[in-house]
Amino acid sequence: MTPSPARRGELLATAAEVFAAQGYNATTVRKIADEAGMLAGSLYYHFDSKESILDEILSTFLDELWQGYDEVLAAGLGPRETIEALVTESFREIDRHRAAVAIYQKESRHLAKQERFAYLVESQQKFEKAWLGTLERGVAAQVFRSDLDIRLTYRFVRDTVWVAASWYRPGGQHSPEEIARQYLSMVLDGIAVRT
Amino acid sequence: MTPSPARRGELLATAAEVFAAQGYNATTVRKIADEAGMLAGSLYYHFDSKESILDEILSTFLDELWQGYDEVLAAGLGPRETIEALVTESFREIDRHRAAVAIYQKESRHLAKQERFAYLVESQQKFEKAWLGTLERGVAAQVFRSDLDIRLTYRFVRDTVWVAASWYRPGGQHSPEEIARQYLSMVLDGIAVRT
Amino acid sequence: MTPSPARRGELLATAAEVFAAQGYNATTVRKIADEAGMLAGSLYYHFDSKESILDEILSTFLDELWQGYDEVLAAGLGPRETIEALVTESFREIDRHRAAVAIYQKESRHLAKQERFAYLVESQQKFEKAWLGTLERGVAAQVFRSDLDIRLTYRFVRDTVWVAASWYRPGGQHSPEEIARQYLSMVLDGIAVRT
Amino acid sequence: MTPSPARRGELLATAAEVFAAQGYNATTVRKIADEAGMLAGSLYYHFDSKESILDEILSTFLDELWQGYDEVLAAGLGPRETIEALVTESFREIDRHRAAVAIYQKESRHLAKQERFAYLVESQQKFEKAWLGTLERGVAAQVFRSDLDIRLTYRFVRDTVWVAASWYRPGGQHSPEEIARQYLSMVLDGIAVRT
DNA sequence: AATGAATGAGACTTCATTCAT
DNA sequence: AATGAATGAAGTCTCATTCAT
Numbered sequence: 001m002t003p004s005p006a007r008r009g010e011l012l013a014t015a016a017e018v019f020a021a022q023g024y025n026a027t028t029v030r031k032i033a034d035e036a037g038m039l040a041g042s043l044y045y046h047f048d049s050k051e052s053i054l055d056e057i058l059s060t061f062l063d064e065l066w067q068g069y070d071e072v073l074a075a076g077l078g079p080r081e082t083i084e085a086l087v088t089e090s091f092r093e094i095d096r097h098r099a100a101v102a103i104y105q106k107e108s109r110h111l112a113k114q115e116r117f118a119y120l121v122e123s124q125q126k127f128e129k130a131w132l133g134t135l136e137r138g139v140a141a142q143v144f145r146s147d148l149d150i151r152l153t154y155r156f157v158r159d160t161v162w163v164a165a166s167w168y169r170p171g172g173q174h175s176p177e178e179i180a181r182q183y184l185s186m187v188l189d190g191i192a193v194r195t
Numbered sequence: 196m197t198p199s200p201a202r203r204g205e206l207l208a209t210a211a212e213v214f215a216a217q218g219y220n221a222t223t224v225r226k227i228a229d230e231a232g233m234l235a236g237s238l239y240y241h242f243d244s245k246e247s248i249l250d251e252i253l254s255t256f257l258d259e260l261w262q263g264y265d266e267v268l269a270a271g272l273g274p275r276e277t278i279e280a281l282v283t284e285s286f287r288e289i290d291r292h293r294a295a296v297a298i299y300q301k302e303s304r305h306l307a308k309q310e311r312f313a314y315l316v317e318s319q320q321k322f323e324k325a326w327l328g329t330l331e332r333g334v335a336a337q338v339f340r341s342d343l344d345i346r347l348t349y350r351f352v353r354d355t356v357w358v359a360a361s362w363y364r365p366g367g368q369h370s371p372e373e374i375a376r377q378y379l380s381m382v383l384d385g386i387a388v389r390t
Numbered sequence: 391m392t393p394s395p396a397r398r399g400e401l402l403a404t405a406a407e408v409f410a411a412q413g414y415n416a417t418t419v420r421k422i423a424d425e426a427g428m429l430a431g432s433l434y435y436h437f438d439s440k441e442s443i444l445d446e447i448l449s450t451f452l453d454e455l456w457q458g459y460d461e462v463l464a465a466g467l468g469p470r471e472t473i474e475a476l477v478t479e480s481f482r483e484i485d486r487h488r489a490a491v492a493i494y495q496k497e498s499r500h501l502a503k504q505e506r507f508a509y510l511v512e513s514q515q516k517f518e519k520a521w522l523g524t525l526e527r528g529v530a531a532q533v534f535r536s537d538l539d540i541r542l543t544y545r546f547v548r549d550t551v552w553v554a555a556s557w558y559r560p561g562g563q564h565s566p567e568e569i570a571r572q573y574l575s576m577v578l579d580g581i582a583v584r585t
Numbered sequence: 586m587t588p589s590p591a592r593r594g595e596l597l598a599t600a601a602e603v604f605a606a607q608g609y610n611a612t613t614v615r616k617i618a619d620e621a622g623m624l625a626g627s628l629y630y631h632f633d634s635k636e637s638i639l640d641e642i643l644s645t646f647l648d649e650l651w652q653g654y655d656e657v658l659a660a661g662l663g664p665r666e667t668i669e670a671l672v673t674e675s676f677r678e679i680d681r682h683r684a685a686v687a688i689y690q691k692e693s694r695h696l697a698k699q700e701r702f703a704y705l706v707e708s709q710q711k712f713e714k715a716w717l718g719t720l721e722r723g724v725a726a727q728v729f730r731s732d733l734d735i736r737l738t739y740r741f742v743r744d745t746v747w748v749a750a751s752w753y754r755p756g757g758q759h760s761p762e763e764i765a766r767q768y769l770s771m772v773l774d775g776i777a778v779r780t
Numbered sequence: 781a782a783t784g785a786a787t788g789a790g791a792c793t794t795c796a797t798t799c800a801t
Numbered sequence: 802a803a804t805g806a807a808t809g810a811a812g813t814c815t816c817a818t819t820c821a822t
Contacts, residue, residue, distance in 0.1 A: 004805080022305055025220035029792060042807050044793065080387070106301055109361070110217055144386050149369070152377050153386055155362060156355060163354040166304075174344070182347050190385035191339050191348055192275070202781090224817060236819075237782045245817065397802090412695055415610035419796060431798075432803045440796065470777070496691055499751075500607055534776050539759070542767050543776055549748040550741065556694070557740060564734070572737050580775035581729050581738055582665065589784080614813060627786050629814065 008046055011036055016057045016099035024054055024107050054103070055116060061100035062123050065093050073130055079138030080188075083157070086131070087184050090161045091176040094168050101165035131158060157187055203241055206231055211252045211294035219249055219302050249298070250311060256295035257318050260288050268325055274333030275383070278352070281326070282379055285356045286371035289363050296360035326353060352382055398436055401426055406447045406489035414444055414497050444493070445506060451490035452513050455483050463520055469528030470578075473547070476521070477574050480551045481566040484558050491555035521548060547577055593631055596621055601642045601684035609639055609692050639688070640701060646685035647708050650678050658715055664723030665773070668742070671716070672769050675746045676761035679753050686750035716743060742772055 015032045022031070029050050030040040047053050072085040094101050108124070111117040132154045138144035144153075160183060168179075210227045217226070224245050225235040242248050267280040289296050303319070306312040327349050333339035339348075356378065363374075405422045412421070419440050420430040437443050462475040484491050498514070501507040522544050528534035534543075551573065564572075600617045607616070614635050615625040632638050657670040679686050693709070696702040717739045723729035729738075745768060753764075 007806090023218070023220060023302075025218060026305065028790085030790095038806090039808060040791095041793075041795085041809070044795095045806060050792065107218075110221065142388055145388055148377055148381065148386065152369075152374065153381065155359070156378065156381050157386070159358040159361075160351065160355055163358050164350070166354075167350060174347075179347065182343055183351065186343065186348065186351055186382070186385070188385045188387040190381070190383045191343065191352070192383040193337055193340055194389075199781095223815085233781090234783060235817080236784075239818070239820095240781060394802095413608070413610060413692075415608060416695065418794080428802090429804060430796080431805080434797070434799095435802060497608075500611065532778055535778055538767055538771065538776065542759075542764065543771065545749070545752060546745065546768065546771055547776070549751075550745055553744040553748055554740070556744075564737070569737065572733055573741065576733065576738065576741050576775070577771070578775045578777040580771070580773045581733065581742070582773040583727055583730055584779075592785090613811085615811095623785090624787060625812090626788070626814075626816085629816095630785060635813065 011043070011046055012053065012057055012060070013099075015053045016097075016103065019054065019057070019107075020099035020102040024103065051116070054107075054111075057100050058104060058108075058111075058117070059119065061093070061097045061104065062119065064097070066123070066126070068093065069130060078143070079134050079141055080143045082134045083131075083138070083188075084180075084184055086134070087157075087161055087187075088177060088180040091164070091180040091183070094162075094165045095170050095176040098165055098168055098170055101162065105162060105165060127158075128154070160187060206238070206241055207248065207252055207255070208294075210248045211292075211298065214249065214252070214302075215294035215297040219298065246311070249302075249306075252295050253299060253303075253306075253312070254314065256288070256292045256299065257314065259292070261318070261321070263288065264325065273338070274329050274336055275338050277329045278326075278333070278383075279375075279379055281329070282352075282356055282382075283372060283375040286359070286375040286378070289357075289360045290365055290371040293360055293363055293365055296357065300357055300360060322353075323349070355382065401433070401436055402443065402447055402450070403489075405443045406487075406493065409444065409447070409497075410489035410492040414493065441506070444497075444501075447490050448494060448498075448501075448507070449509065451483070451487045451494065452509065454487070456513070456516070458483065459520065468533070469524050469531055470533050472524045473521075473528070473578075474570075474574055476524070477547075477551055477577075478567060478570040481554070481570040481573070484552075484555045485560055485566040488555055488558055488560055491552065495552055495555060517548075518544070550577060596628070596631055597638065597642055597645070598684075600638045601682075601688065604639065604642070605684035605687040609688065636701070639692075639696075642685050643689060643693075643696075643702070644704065646678070646682045646689065647704065649682070650675075651708070651711070653678065654715060663728070664719050664726055665728050667719045668716075668723070668773075669765075669769055671719070672742075672746055672772075673762060673765040676749065676765040676768070679747075679750045680755050680761040683750055683753055683755055686747065690747060690750060712743075713739070745772060 011032075014036045015027075018027050018032050018035055028040075029043060032053075033040040033043050036043075043053075047056070068089045069086065072082065072089055075082075075085070077085060104120075108117075108120045112120045112124075132150065135144060135150055135153055135157070139146050139150065164179065164183075174182075206227075209231045210222075213222050213227050213230055223235075224238060227248075228235040228238050231238075238248075242251075263284040264281065267277065267284055270277075270280070272280060299315075303312075303315050307315045307319070327345070330339060330345055330349055330352075334341050334345065359374070359378075369377075401422075404426045405417075408417050408422050408425055418430075419433060422443075423430045423433050426433075433443075437446075458479045459476065462472065462479055465472075465475070467475060494510075498507075498510050502510045502514070522540065525534060525540055525544055525547075529536050529540065554569070554573075558569075596617075599621045600612075603612050603617050603620055613625075614628060617638075618625040618628050621628070628638075632641070653674045654671065657667065657674055660667075660670070662670060689705075693702075693705050697705045697709070717735065720729060720735055720738055720742070724731050724735065749764065749768070759767075
């Protein structure tokens with residue numbers, strides 16, 4: 001007999017998978033229910049609405065993400081080490097919450113317009129502050145190049161990490177840590193051979 | 196009986212803008228019509244269906260993209276120069292077809308399942324062949340690092356370029372060529388200061 | 391297997407209150423259960439259906455009402471005294487069954503169409519016979535005015551009494567008997583000062 | 586070819602009729618559409634929602650009602666004449682808007698809780714002020730009896746008039762003015778023969 | 781070229797009801 | 802007696818699409 005919170009969790013995972021695969025709008029509540037082996041109406045015993053399912057998926061993910069990030073940011077590491085830790089943590093989150101990350105990527109921009117999803121905007125601002133700040137510290141400390149537009153660099157690093165969610169499959173040949181290592185190597189040192 | 200091509204073009208541009216901002220599924224035909232200053236039904240004088248609007252936006256974009264790419268690929272450049280030319284050309288396309296690129300990014304994966312959009316799959320395959328091939332040539336020629344997983348590198352470079360469409364605004368402070376130059380600098384040489 | 395009659399009675403009272411406040415159709419079985427401190431499904435241990443709850447509320451009320459009315463009608467009073475007694479009895483019923491009366495007022499018309507609630511029609515016919523008959527006797531006996539349309543008078547007196555259920559609150563400053571006295575005074579003698 | 590406002594008006598009248606007959610909640614949007622000879626979805630070309638149909642029915646009715654009432658109240662009549670004019674005006678409104686009045690009677694109490702229908706509360710307050718005030722003036726001027734509870738009298742007169750909507754059928758044997766005359770006669774002078 | 785009105789399929793949601801525990 | 806979870810029918814609403822004008 002599965003107790004209630006476990007069932008909710010299962011349903012959320014199922015829903016996240018479907019949202020990620022088809023897009024939130026293109027996903028019907030019936031599709032989720034089918035996947036969960038129940039009727040569409042039955043979902044409403046567990047959740048208020050389709051939107052609240054989405055909400056719970058995203059907020060749960062962001063809560064966990066920030067737990068990891070905050071720990072890193074509080075550790076007092078140097079700029080380069082901070083970037084390395086954040087990227088590694090990010091790939092771990094992608095590993096754990098692949099579906100949620102994919103949804104976040106695809107939907108957050110237009111969801112952010114809604115009152116209910118205001119926390120997406122907040123999160124994105126904290127995000128920017130953390131990364132951009134670290135990069136700036138690194139430039140000041142002459143760890144990162146100063147000849148690049150810093151905002152461009154920020155976007156480059158940020159995108160570089162998160163787009164991975166669109167093709168990443170948990171249980172593939174590379175562990176999240178290995179992918180992080182290679183990504184960091186490219187981002188930090190480039191793909192060209194040094195001459 | 197054939198409606199004026201100029202009007203069609205305007206309507207396609209309007210539709211692309213709305214699709215990019217809200218997502219294809221979340222965009223109603225009425226929203227497009229509103230934006231174009233007409234009623235929803237009137238769009239059907241110009242187009243067969245909502246889907247055919249999307250189709251025309253994407254295929255027009257890809258046609259132009261491949262015109263540029265094919266020219267680059269036919270020029271007989273070295274691997275590094277080819278990558279540089281492809282990236283630059285890509286940013287030019289983003290500049291010209293920002294909305295179409297954004298739509299492509301968000302929707303191509305699930306559209307590709309439909310017969311009608313089979314060309315998206317073809318294009319993506321040609322794409323992979325061009326980039327991956329160039330990277331392999333580069334590794335062989337000892338221009339690019341050989342210690343990295345080549346598919347990871349491919350995804351890294353590819354995504355890194357195209358996600359830019361999600362934040363790029365034509366007419367901003369950097370020209371597409373300038374952005375390309377900085378991106379290339381990061382991708383090729385990394386963001387870390389050389390020691 | 392028969393649940394306790396006391397619990398049934400409480401639940402019926404609770405349900406009646408909610409039906410009266412929100413209307414039968416607008417009342418969900420869950421709302422009743424909430425009010426009773428149980429879950430919706432649990433009501434079905436006590437009752438067959440939502441409709442049977444309504445049925446029991448109304449039929450219980452009408453049974454009691456007719457007990458009182460029949461006593462009055464059997465007492466062999468004169469027409470004026472009969473009207474006085476019926477009105478007084480009516481206000482006593484409103485005092486005892488306020489919710490049921492309010493429901494009856496609002497829902498009886500369309501419920502009457504259903505087989506199950508045929509007794510509402512019967513009751514209404516007996517009702518009309520009792521009141522209209524008494525009024526006619528009164529006109530014949532020159533106790534009531536003969537210059538008025540008798541059906542209009544009937545409706546006037548009937549409605550005037552029962553609508554009171556919509557604002558009456560048990561335990562207010564006037565007893566049912568006092569309200570009956572004032573109503574009768576208005577109905578019989580009018581509100582204008584005699585000249 | 587019926588121009589748009591006329592069509593709206595027809596649909597509103599149809600909807601009002603159905604709402605009055607079956608109750609707002611028990612009325613399905615499909616029933617209204619059937620009655621209007623269209624499909625359920627088609628109603629949404631003309632109206633935002635089922636609720637907005639109800640809103641428009643009620644507010645249109647109240648607007649017209651208050652136009653009539655305000656004229657009466659501004660005429661500077663004595664208390665008895667004011668009551669007579671208000672009652673007559675009320676029966677005229679019942680004649681014109683029978684369905685709307687019936688809906689108002691049945692639904693206004695619980696609708697009033699919603700923000701959107703706040704005007705029902707306002708109207709009801711103006712209503713009370715107009716009638717109660719007139720009655721008080723009449724008592725002071727010794728035109729109405731002073732031995733009755735004035736609020737009871739107010740409810741008596743108010744209910745007396747409006748419940749008529751529940752049985753009134755336009756085009757019956759009595760004109761609204763004739764019904765008003767008889768009601769006023771009962772209310773003012775009572776139904777008992779004077780001795 | 782465009783409007784106004786409607787269609788019809790299908791979406792999300794509600795809710796009375798059932799039933800194993 | 803009551804819970805927790807689910808069913809299934811039905812309800813409101815949305816939206817791409819059609820078509821006479």
